[in-house]
Amino acid sequence: MADEQRERVLEVVVAVAAEVGLAHISMAEVAQRAGISRATLYRRFPGGKDEVLVAAVEWESVKFLRRLHAAVEGSADLETILTRGLRFARHAIDDHELLQRFLATEPERFLPLFAGVDDRIHAAITGFFLPEVLALEPAVDPGWAADHLARLLVSYIGTAGLWDVDDDDELRDLVRTQFLAAFSG
Amino acid sequence: MSPTIDLTSPPLPDRAVAATLRCLGRWGWRRTTFDDVAREAGCSRATLYRAYPTGKEALLAAVVAAEASRLYEALEAEVAEAPDLHDALVGVLVTVGHFVAEHDALGYLLQNEPDVVLPHVCFRGAEQVLAHSAALGPGLLARWCSPDHAARLAEWVGRMVLAYGLSPSPHVDVTDRQSVGRLITTFAPLALYA
Secondary structure, X not given: OOXXXXXXXXXXXXXXXXXXXXXXXXXXXXXXXXXXXXXXXXXXXXXXXXXXXXXXXXXXXXXXXHHHHHHHOOOOOHHHHHHHHHHHHHHHHHXXXXXXXXXXXXXXXXXXXXXXXXXXXXXXXHHHHHHHHHHOOOOOOHHHHHHHHXXXXXXXXXXXXOOOOOXXXXXXXXXXXXXXXXXXX | OOOOOOOOOOOHHHHHHHHHHHHHHHHOOOOOOHHHHHHHHOOOXXXXXXXXXXXXXXXXXHHHHHHHHHHHHHHHHHHHOOOOHHHHHHHHXXXXXXXXXXXXXXXXXXXXXXXXXXXXXXXXXXXXXXXXXXXXXXXXXXXXXOHHHHHHHHHHHHHHHHHHHHOOOOOOOXXXXXHHHHHHHHHOOHHHHO
16 A cells, blocks of 8 residues: 555544544444545554554654654754753643543543554654764763653653743753753763 | 450451452452452452442542552651662652552553553643652652752652653663662752752
């Protein structure tokens, strides 16, 4: 199946899931609306509904990461990347209507799907941080430093906890203390 | 005939919590029935219902509360021995790391019924866990930092537990004192907070 057709399928999966929820999405409807046969759909996604849903979550995650990447593009340094990225992503997650709906109504179905792509999201963010970290010549293994930054970023994007990322001073403090303490010596 | 009181048997709430934990560790959440817990606790279904009128949900709430205070006691003991903030944080993180790693019920659920646990540790769901961590900070770390800094540091520790505990890392083992020591030395914002 060409990439275009795969994208078409995933687009349909997201649209159908938005209409009927994760529990009631059917492969027959996805195939029909994507304009392909069920046999073709199953050939492409032999794992059926689970596989197609994980692929759709991954696809949406990649789109999200691209937006995040665009939001930090042109930043002069790591501090600016983190400051811009945190504020953008925190709001983008809260404003993501479909994500919020799944988290509110079907967390028990959505989160295990998300856990299936978690590793790849983490690897992508770590890969993004690595050259930034290398440039700072940290005292520790740069691979670990990048991995650590990725874990922290995902944690604060998920929930800001005590920190108000809309307050400029607090956001700067957050980035300097929680993220960059290891690089300031 | 005078009624006999068995002084060797622990009170019902303790037995119910222990019984629920054993059932969860063996069969998970969905397959554990109220009857299983009653049998495991050595009491009748009616007795258990009087103490936990909303059933399984009430048992789970009791388990979470009991386990949280058991963990808190372990943390207090750990921090009481610590000579400085660095060692206190290492102690806290390793204690939580062991607590989670050795928790049969939690382990079973994470492995077999992640949908039961994940809503409480992902995205906004983590808010409550982090708020609890932050709330413990001022009490546990009062010897070394201000209440605000203690709360932020404790929240940071909570994030580390979730971030490194849920998806294993080749760089950090949260049950190993040396490994956690490196994490704290390298990444904890100690100099800024002490």
